[in-house]
Amino acid sequence: MAENTLTITDNRTSKTYTVPVENGTIRAMDLRQIKTGPEDFGLMTYDPAFLNTASCQSSITFIDGDKGILRYRGYPIEVLAEHCTFLEVAYLLLFGELPTEKELKQWVYDITHHTMLHETTKKFMEGFRYSAHPMSMFVSTIAALSSVYPEAKQVHDPANRMHQIVRLIGKVPSIAAMSYRHNVGFPYVYPDNDLSYTENFMNMLWKMVEPKYVAQPAIARALDILFILHADHEQNCSTNAMRSVGSSQTDPYLAVASAASALAGPLHGGANEEVLKMLDEIGSKEKVWEYMKKVKDGHGKLMGFGHRIYKNYDPRAKIIKWSAEQVFEVTGRNPKLEIALELERIALQDDYFVKRKLYPNVDFYSGIMYQAMGFRPEMFTVLFAIPRTAGWLSQWQELIADPEQKIARPRQIYTGHDVREFVPIEKRSAVTV
Numbered sequence: 412m413a414e415n416t417l418t419i420t421d422n423r424t425s426k427t428y429t430v431p432v433e434n435g436t437i438r439a440m441d442l443r444q445i446k447t448g449p450e451d452f453g454l455m456t457y458d459p460a461f462l463n464t465a466s467c468q469s470s471i472t473f474i475d476g477d478k479g480i481l482r483y484r485g486y487p488i489e490v491l492a493e494h495c496t497f498l499e500v501a502y503l504l505l506f507g508e509l510p511t512e513k514e515l516k517q518w519v520y521d522i523t524h525h526t527m528l529h530e531t532t533k534k535f536m537e538g539f540r541y542s543a544h545p546m547s548m549f550v551s552t553i554a555a556l557s558s559v560y561p562e563a564k565q566v567h568d569p570a571n572r573m574h575q576i577v578r579l580i581g582k583v584p585s586i587a588a589m590s591y592r593h594n595v596g597f598p599y600v601y602p603d604n605d606l607s608y609t610e611n612f613m614n615m616l617w618k619m620v621e622p623k624y625v626a627q628p629a630i631a632r633a634l635d636i637l638f639i640l641h642a643d644h645e646q647n648c649s650t651n652a653m654r655s656v657g658s659s660q661t662d663p664y665l666a667v668a669s670a671a672s673a674l675a676g677p678l679h680g681g682a683n684e685e686v687l688k689m690l691d692e693i694g695s696k697e698k699v700w701e702y703m704k705k706v707k708d709g710h711g712k713l714m715g716f717g718h719r720i721y722k723n724y725d726p727r728a729k730i731i732k733w734s735a736e737q738v739f740e741v742t743g744r745n746p747k748l749e750i751a752l753e754l755e756r757i758a759l760q761d762d763y764f765v766k767r768k769l770y771p772n773v774d775f776y777s778g779i780m781y782q783a784m785g786f787r788p789e790m791f792t793v794l795f796a797i798p799r800t801a802g803w804l805s806q807w808q809e810l811i812a813d814p815e816q817k818i819a820r821p822r823q824i825y826t827g828h829d830v831r832e833f834v835p836i837e838k839r840s841a842v843t844v
């Protein structure tokens with residue numbers, strides 16, 4: 412018998428089946444042949460929240476959650492954060508290789524020359540209520556771009572796809588910055604093509620009356636590093652949304668808007684905003700014990716802790732902690748850092764957290780750093796969405812090119828009624844909720 416196989420005995424029928432094992436995986440469809448009789452649909456697996464199901468084959472990002480390893484296209488995240496710019500990393504994710512000097516120059520030029528928004532898109536954004544959350548504005552405006560670029564529907568045309576990808580990566584900082592300026596009531600700032608990707612984003616966020624915005628280099632570099640760390644993370648909730656929505660061959664603007672919507676939730680990209688709220692609620696280092704007790708008693712979660720994949724220190728959190736020190740040298744130390752460090756110190760020794768392998772994740776320190784850099788908490792998830800757009804689009808490209816992929820459509824286990832007699836309205840009883 413071949414070594415890379417799995418033999419299954421169905422105790423209902425005493426029949427034995429042999430299925431191939433490839434990359435430590437069996438194909439779910441190989442189970443369908445396991446039936447109790449001709450009327451039986453065949454065996455399925457039940458896996459709510461995809462705890463043990465691979466939905467695709469991917470060569471983009473590798474994570475070893477037990478060892479705390481993260482690599483993009485084979486390159487360790489630490490090396491990329493030290494040596495690259497965000498746009499270089501976006502290129503790597505999309506094309507599979509780091510760009511040569513010439514390729515990078517062209518790539519930066521292309522992205523830089525797609526940062527402008529159509530004036531009607533600007534007007535669309537002006538229609539939001541003054542208090543609109545920047546993430547809602549971000550999601551809706553990305554979706555609205557689908558109406559500006561109807562040709563984006565040609566998802567099987569590689570050149571067209573690449574055109575939309577360049578547009579999206581170029582425009583997400585502009586949309587993010589305009590969402591922020593709208594929220595604070597400042598006039599929108601147009602992009603400045605002399606500046607780098609992150610400097611230009613800072614320009615669109617914070618330029619006031621000065622003729623030319625000059626970014627603080629340490630902050631611009633730290634933001635670029637944060638963008639690198641957030642660029643991709645394999646099949647997380649929002650990437651799964653991107654792939655699932657993209658599988659219906661919808662255009663990339665609508666698919667990115669869906670992915671960004673998934674990111675907005677407090678269990679995903681919204682966690683960094685929640686961390687700040689939690690640190691505010693704790694208030695001081697002395698109150699950390701009390702708060703931890705509440706969490707252990709089942710009242711809420713320690714935001715910024717725990718991860719579906721990492722059962723070790725999130726490598727991104729390590730880099731952020733280091734990078735935060737460089738930022739604090741310029742901005743002064745964020746007083747919340749003391750509370751965060753104390754939370755981490757206690758959690759890493761506490762039985763509850765140790766047993767469940769709960770370590771700080773990327774969101775634990777990023778919020779403190781963003782705040783020190785001058786960002787308001789409502790912007791944190793938007794800051795996550797900008798670089799993750801490059802990851803979503805890389806995963807989308809991979810999806811479209813994968814001949815095995817079809818429209819995503821999970822199965823269910825139906826637990827409802829069998830066929831019932833219709834009840835006329837006068838004979839129905841009220842539903843008790």
Ligand code: ACO
Pocket residue numbers: 677678679680682706711712713714715716717718719720767769772773774
């Ligand atoms: N604080 C306290 N307890 C926690 C935490 C936490 N942050 N995270 C998990 N646990 C506990 C759970 O209550 C559960 O305990 P139990 O076994 O006694 O029931 C156990 O640890 C396992 O947790 P699950 O919820 O089953 O883990 P899952 O993989 O489904 O969830 C998640 C992962 C959503 C990230 C979770 O850890 C969490 O909610 N963390 C806080 C929110 C957060 O920081 N999210 C950002 C994640 S990173 C990102 O998306 C970029």
